[in-house]
Amino acid sequence: MNDGYTLDRPQSLSCPDCGGTLSTHKVGGFRQYQCHIGHVFSTEVLLAAQFARLEERLGGALASLNERAELCRRMADAASKDGRDATSFQAAAAECLERAQTLRHLLQSEWTRLHM
Numbered sequence: 257m258n259d260g261y262t263l264d265r266p267q268s269l270s271c272p273d274c275g276g277t278l279s280t281h282k283v284g285g286f287r288q289y290q291c292h293i294g295h296v297f298s299t300e301v302l303l304a305a306q307f308a309r310l311e312e313r314l315g316g317a318l319a320s321l322n323e324r325a326e327l328c329r330r331m332a333d334a335a336s337k338d339g340r341d342a343t344s345f346q347a348a349a350a351e352c353l354e355r356a357q358t359l360r361h362l363l364q365s366e367w368t369r370l371h372m
């Protein structure tokens with residue numbers, strides 16, 4: 257599909273509430289992160305909010321794959337009823353479900369717990 261994905265080190269971090277760029281400040285010896293519209297996070301809160309956002313996005317991707325599989329199944333059923341070839345819809349549905357399983361395992365696996 258796309259060979260252009262990279263995992264370069266991000267130049268900045270994003271606000272988990274609005275997606276704006278976060279700047280870092282030290283306040284009373286503690287690191288604080290603030291976006292340009294005023295959302296402020298301690299490191300501990302940012303870690304928790306960032307993880308919640310990650311789970312939400314992965315969950316959204318899982319739902320999208322599951323819904324695409326369902327649409328492909330419905331299209332396969334309709335093609336079969338009409339006497340048309342349904343194999344590409346069936347293959348696409350199976351592909352979506354296989355990829356959804358990968359995401360499902362990722363969501364259900366244990367993540368490193370961070371204690372500050």
Ligand SMILES: [Zn+2]
Nearest residue numbers: 271274291295
């Ligand atoms: Zn923000």
